[in-house]
Amino acid sequence: xxxxxxxxxxxxxxxxxxxxxxxxxxxxxxxxxxxxxxxxxxxxxxxxxxxxxxxxxxxxxxxxxxxxxxxxxxxxxxxxxxxxxxxxxxxxxxxxxxxxxxxxxxxxxxxxx
Amino acid sequence: xxxxxxxxxxxxxxxxxxxxxxxxxxxxxxxxxxxxxxxxxxxxxxxxxxxxxxxxxxxxxxxxxxxxxxxxxxxxxxxxxxxxxxxxxxxxxxxxxxxxxxxxxxxxxxxxxx
Numbered sequence: 001x002x003x004x005x006x007x008x009x010x011x012x013x014x015x016x017x018x019x020x021x022x023x024x025x026x027x028x029x030x031x032x033x034x035x036x037x038x039x040x041x042x043x044x045x046x047x048x049x050x051x052x053x054x055x056x057x058x059x060x061x062x063x064x065x066x067x068x069x070x071x072x073x074x075x076x077x078x079x080x081x082x083x084x085x086x087x088x089x090x091x092x093x094x095x096x097x098x099x100x101x102x103x104x105x106x107x108x109x110x111x112x113x
Numbered sequence: 114x115x116x117x118x119x120x121x122x123x124x125x126x127x128x129x130x131x132x133x134x135x136x137x138x139x140x141x142x143x144x145x146x147x148x149x150x151x152x153x154x155x156x157x158x159x160x161x162x163x164x165x166x167x168x169x170x171x172x173x174x175x176x177x178x179x180x181x182x183x184x185x186x187x188x189x190x191x192x193x194x195x196x197x198x199x200x201x202x203x204x205x206x207x208x209x210x211x212x213x214x215x216x217x218x219x220x221x222x223x224x225x226x227x
Contacts, residue, residue, distance in 0.1 A: 090157065
């Protein structure tokens with residue numbers, strides 16, 4: 001089985017722009033979670049989608065949003081980028097059963113200038 | 114609120130020496146516990162997990178971890194470290210039905226001396 005894929009792997013944007021990141025989960029997995037990883041804050045949960053519905057959301061501003069398509073692929077969008085949004089964004093997929101074993105993609109490194 | 118503490122930010126061990134990485138969690142019920150490893154510039158790879166049953170769990174790459182409810186700990190161990198084990202290790206806690214939300218510790222960076 002192919003693993004979780006994320007595109008693009010690297011991205012450079014300027015303040016005020018918006019960005020869209022993409023995640024394709026493992027085949028058959030219906031749950032996709034997004035995390036932000038920074039040196040200062042570590043790994044923080046952004047949100048989780050299951051069958052196209054957002055089931056859970058972390059403590060991030062409304063500039064961070066996401067969606068999931070019928071094929072379980074997910075996108076996250078960050079609008080009005082700030083310097084502090086520079087981070088590694090990780091996507092994880094799971095089957096969505098009560099036991100939430102998650103498999104992570106390689107991440108998208110976002111740099112905001 | 115759930116939380117995970119990894120007391121050691123950075124650990125250096127000699128190749129061939131044993132390793133123990135500490136993890137303490139705060140959670141009201143029996144949590145689901147995970148250890149992940151991250152190499153530079155990479156995503157997270159699952160090393161092992163504890164859901165229930167035997168408190169000593171075996172994982173990949175020769176790692177094991179022991180769940181101790183009385184100490185709220187889930188320490189990761191390896192009897193003999195290899196240079197390729199140098200990476201950052203993250204302990205995480207989740208709960209049944211928590212809908213995709215894992216709480217991670219801050220991580221422990223492992224360096225291996227030749």
